[in-house]
Amino acid sequence: MTSSQALLTRYKDVVAPAIYRYTDLTFVRGEGVYLYDADGRRYLDFSAGIATMAVGHQHPRVVEAVIQQAHRLFHAAAHIGVMEPYVALLEKVRSLAPGHLREGKGILLNSGSEAVEAALKLARYVTGRPIIIAFRHAFHGRPMGALAATASNAAFRRRLSGLAVGVHHMIYPTPRVPFGRSPEERGQMALELIEEALRTVLPPEDVAGILVEPILGEGGYFVPPPGFLEGLRALCDRYGFLLIADEVQTGLGRTGRWFAVEHWGVEPDILVLGKALGGGLPLGAVLARREIADAWDPGAHGSTFGGNPLACQAGLATIAVIEEEGLLENAQQVGAYLRERFEEARTSMPMIGDVRGLGLMLGVEVVEPETGRPAIDRIGPFVKAISQAGVVITKCGESTLRIAPPLILTREQADEGVEIILKVLRG
Ligand SMILES: Cc1ncc(COP(=O)(O)O)c(C=O)c1O
CATH class of the missing domain: 3.90.1150.10 (Aspartate Aminotransferase, domain 1)
Structure with a gap:
């Protein structure tokens, strides 16, 4: 053997x-x-x-950053006091973010799905509205809250149906949808279907936000048609919804830009990160426009390990390497x-x-x-x-x-x- x-x-x-x-x-x-x-x-x-x-694996700069941090401090918890790597990573991520998010504030979690769940809680908390619009074929994670938004594969929800209280799934305009002759037309029709839902089943004043992957990940690496994400932004502006971009997979350089939303010049209200953020250690983040983040009262969210210093150092070194190389x-x-x-x-x-x-x-x-x-x-x-x-x-x-x-x-x-x-x- x-x-x-x-x-x-x-x-x-x-x-x-x-x-x-x-x-x-x-x-x-x-x-x-x-x-x-x-x-x-x-x-x-x-x-x-x-x-x-x-x-890549074992990049010397990332390894060294983790070793140095391991000699100083493993963990003290953000709820007990201030840890410098936590602050430094959020400062760095914010400096790369699009538009108003550059003056935003955030929190750190342990994974992409935890960050998604935190973002959903934030959107509901600050708007006081109960509904999140998400999309079929999107993946946002497996824990119960994130799973309520995940709709890339019915198998992920098997024997758990009924979870999706407060999440309404609309159509993501992939080339597989049975309507529209051109990508642009498909995107336009997907937007119209949301408008139709807002007239019939989703009272706009009950909708907190739209959660979207700028490019479908698990769902098939589908890039949305021109106009779709811009249209979601316009809907959010018209009805007072928050646009939540799940950039857990697309974020931090994967698509050739720091964030995939930049390809369409779209500015989300809330950005969700994970995966590359921790350079291989477990880490997630939510970054929100300043006034949104400031309305999230003390104690509204928390995590024992979120923003662990070792993971933050791995993330900071990863971002530095992306820039320098x-x-x-x-x-x-x-x-x-x-x-x-x-x-x-x-x-x-x-x-x-x-x-x-x-x-x-x-x-x-x-x-x-x-x-x-x-x-x-x-x-x-x-x-x-x-x-x-x-x-x-x-x-x-x-x-x-x-x-x-x-x-x-x-x-x-x-x-x-x-x-x-x-x-x-x-x-
Ligand atoms: C777009 C997106 N959101 C959320 C998640 C969940 O992240 P995690 O597996 O770190 O909880 C993933 C994981 O694949 C993802 O691709």
């Missing part, structure tokens, strides 16, 4: 099956864009811990290159459908060559086979390969990954 097999056996004996796993790979070490298994085998990481490890530009350039490579492959491989996304948030849809329909039954085996062949990858949506490598990926490493993926797809 190999070391990986032995570890997998122990895992299966002790870990409940609720935690779905894309592969049976083991990971014991990481370096840059590579992961190593228990037998020392190397894999190119196109998953980055689910779009998390922005500057020009990783926004790299995400744009290598992302465009990867996209070209898959688009070129598509011309001779009918099983490659849509290639979509922004920056290093790229989706490559696998379809049935005969019908062009999503290859729902084949995507799981493909993900396993590609990972086994040396590129750690996951899926999103129904049948889309989710490509979300560290933002430090080079063209050569991109080529290495594309070759392996195409070889497996060709069979």
